[in-house]
Amino acid sequence: MEFLETLLASDLLSDPAKAGLGGLLVGVAFGGCAQASRFCLRSASLEFWRGMLGPSFAVWLLVFGSALLFVQLLLWSETLPATEVRQLTSVGTLSGAIIGGALFGIGMILARGCASRLLVLSATGNLRALMTGLLVTVVAQAALSGILSPLRLDLSALWTVSPEIRNLNLHVPDVFGILLGGVLLAVAVLLASRSALGWPRALLSVALGGTIAGGWLFTASLAHVSFEPVSVLSVTFTGPSADTLMALITAPSVPLSFSLGLVPGVALGSCASSLVRREFRVEVFDQSTGMVRYVFGAVLMGFGGMLAGGCAVGAGVTGGSVLSLTAWLALLSMWLGAGASQWAMGDRGVAPTSGRVLS
Template sequence: MLITGLICGILLGFVMQRGRFCLTGGFRDMYIAKDNRMFYALLIAIAVQSVGVFALIQFGVFEFSAGAFPWLAVIVGSFIFGIGIVLAGGCATGTWYRAGEGLLGSWIALFGYMAMSAIMKSGPLMPVNTSIQSVQLGSNSISETTGIPTWIFIVVLVTIVAAIVIRELKKPKVFIPQMKPKRTGLSHLLFEKRWHPFFTATLVGIIAILAWPLSVATGRIGGLGITTPSANILQFLVTGDQTLINWGVFLVLGIFLGSFIAAKASREFRFRMPDAKTGITSFIGGNVMGFGASLAGGCSIGNGLVMTAMMTWQGWVALLFMILGTWTASYFVFVRPRIKKTVASATTVTTA
């Protein structure tokens, strides 16, 4: 049954690579370019998954308990994670699928991410991780806290998302010149045609739904998850403990493989070596990302996509602080240097 994790991961990696489903770029563009399309795409994926998963729960396919809400760890960890993904050049899942494209900077970031996640979960920093996560509120479920049925929140979310989609699709289309198609039929649609982010998000949401029963069938109660499985891979390589190889490990390996297949088939795969500065920044970013995701109990997928769909405080609070962390890092990495350069140029002109 573990092979279903690999299949699910291949589908996810393929879809994310072809659809360029990058949450780091999406969060960053909200601030820098005032472009919210990728954030809207994330909301679509959350809504699709939420409807599907709670329908499965309603029919008794599996049970889900939101548990307690480690609010301090979620806030601090998610903010740090948001900073890390800007430095690393991609979130946890984005790093896996971009590594599958041959981007060696993502390999470097991925190693840092895996290493720090392992250190936080079972290494020297585990006491720090456990201590901060022990600061909790009683219930993580928004429904239990408010006394409002979960389906009410789902209906509200779906309504909001539907309104956003209708509004966005009604906007005048911007003409983007494209090269004459070299392929026809299904090959053109899969490997050449530009995928709409909303279509990609719908597929991601469907795959996220499938992940739940497939994972539960192996005894792992959860959906898509990246951080713990990534740490498990490194822990297994060091200790040889076969119990660390679970459905989640096959999932993340599948993401890499699915992205590789998509990149090769679309002729986008090529090894790209970063310069020394980018490589160092990617490694630092990967470590920061691993620290934050481990502390927060999830990354942009585990918290930002899955726990939001499960209508938990952890998911929505994490999503908010991830975005704030991304915006903070984007200011110092992209905006501030541009301002300094503009001021310096103006000063030079004035002096001349």
């Protein structure tokens, strides 16, 4: 921590440039590990609701368990001050988490990939993922500050909670999060061994969880030494993707920040990983894949993600890792929404085995 703060205190770069570079590096690591490990909440939910806890579920649990363990260690050691984490110190919306999470889960099944997975696949040549992801981003921006924002605000205001209730760390023993993360990680390792996941993919999954902690550590360290206000946050995609797109099309210059460095970083990391692994392949919409379900799924994910306070990674893993009540509710609602969508569709999808979630 002290070494990182000393490095960040140098005058070689401006604070916004440091934030952007940090986001880029965390994004590259996330993108590379996510592509190689085939991390995807949709794939995990397909296996879970079919009653088969296979490799995709093991990967998801490895990522979540490791992120929870590493981030809770940062909170316990006060390397990451809980007072600087927005998800723990601001008013939360339970209605937004529940409704938005459910909509996101349904949309994830329809679009055959969550927001982070769409970004990862876009960089591997999947044009279906690219077009779907762009629509998710546009709808998210409309929900943030456009025509859909009044509806989002109304739904968010239905049921709110104070920061004292939202912060689950205040209601459990100090080491509860560390123990929970350790238990989940141990269970994930057991499932990984039973499903013949393979240790390279398992280690990449743990490293992917580590990037969540890395984002928290970097932004907290920068905030401690910066003379300018720096938001303490980590990996998330719904808001940053919308911010990045709007900055590119409306501003002559892009203001640097951790979030704006994150999105291109994930794309670079994923693209590099797919090229090294020889998995880069151009894929388009055709008669067999259709397009309508992707459109509906993208709309539900864009609005649901913004209403829930983040996507499957931003709310589900990053927010869940700091024990935010709204994040855990959003994640639970995503799983339930995905399961309901699967059931309503007669589970006509095929569990992915090739790692290409969009088929």
